[in-house]
Amino acid sequence: MALLRRPEGGISFPQSQTARELDATVAMADEKETTPMPTTSRLQLPEEVVTHPLVLLSIVDHYNRVARDTSKRVVGVLLGSTFHGKCDITNSFAVPFDEDLRNPGIWYLDHDFLENMYQMFKKINAKERIVGFYSTGPKIRKADLDIDGLFRRYCAHPVLVICDVHSDVEVLPTTAYGSIEEVEEDGKAIKRIFKHIKSTVGAYEAEEVGVEHLLRDINDPSVSSLAGQVKHKMTALNGLKERLEEMKTYLENVVAGRTPPNHQIIYNMQTIFNLLPNLNVDALVRSMFVKTNDMHFVIYLSSLIRCTIALHNLVNNKIKYKESEELGFAEKKDEKKEAGASSTDKASKDKKAEKAP
Template structure:
């Protein structure tokens, strides 16, 4: 084997073990930009901002669209716009840096390599996020890629886009409430007690579900699943065992605390109205 002569076709071994996490605001922003895109263009491109945590997870926290023009074989990105916008974002939150770029459409297209190269100069190993706004396969395709250079010796031949795992769990959106974000139109934001009511109703439904499942297993209608059984046992074990008198005491104490709070706040309010009356009455001198 003439080792010195052989040129090996190799992938540049960059950190391919990364995964990405997308915050819901990014998705909303991309959708909004897509809806508002200029007439003549059929996709939007933009910059992704965020941070890379120590374990290699790319947190995509923010984004902005960058105007571009596209013809059959070339893509022109408004680099000045990109830089202005980046500076503006930096002023607000210096912790959010460029982590990659996004484009709408299904998968990676031809021009993507060029744009990716541009972003590679801004940040090492950028993430490319694609959002399939056209629902091509009747599915909400959101994918993230990193690029790996395929090189022959010193020459770079091509760039290969490798898909990386993407975490779409949206705890933030859950906090706001999916109901608010899913509907085209919501008439009212639920207040605290209404929200409580719906939560308790959901809890009720869950308990009913578990109950009927357990019943069905006992009756032999459903094949028992050990994992589910263990989870139920865990949940039941999580309820602390407190003797009835101790619990009653605890319960009554808390009840009285709360009653005291309500009493204090109504007292303050009464005080307010008395003060109001006194103030206006005192003027008749």
């Protein structure tokens, strides 16, 4: 039997099996209380990150208040939940952050402010947990891996969302990353790198209603829906052009030896080009012509119908205007007759009054 000794010495008592189990349970409970538990379960890296509109508005507001018209960036905390590999970012808050632009390894993030704000947000909505952090980048920087290590104290797999707050092209403003461990080629060391995660923008029904209400003051009601669709098509094509130019630049750098080749990127490029249709097939060319002619035929018929309706409205307007003019002329004529009759009656009455003795 094990012996328990009093702190001040003295008599020793034998410890039974039940007492040892009780002590072990108490020790485990104390360890749980003292050890900071992560706010999310230890799952794998999320496969998709969904950013909600409120988060985008908060990030833009944070940047405009702190780092507008400067070369600095802002960093904040992302709140949300992760379920079945999908990370929903529903809220966020800003954190005091600063870094040395000449020495990227020197940076500062206020831990006390972060913990106090998180405790207050937790009182408002206990379901929202820390899922990562955001940055206005616009690219990944050297200190991001160190910041990621800091946020691993609060969640198992923090995500990094980079938001481009001043993008000239209307493309998706967010890019999501997650850190993973990778073994170097020599197999002697393990390093952490950022892995790209699929990023989208989503909203609940209530958020969609709020966004539509805000867009009423932004969208021009005088612009037709067709013009808006054409604008969106042009924006999408400009975004596609930029992506193709980026792929071209990467391949040129690989061929010149300035960038080491990444087999996964090259494999993805090959997959994209394999999905392109073969435009040299006669059947495909004919089907494209038929489809184009059908679309043009519908547009032509729509134009004829609109022109016919406009002509009918013009004719009806002319007829209505002519009738109103005739009616107004007749009313004026009747008024003149009534005025003439009243003046004649008045003159006759005046004459009778003069003749009377």
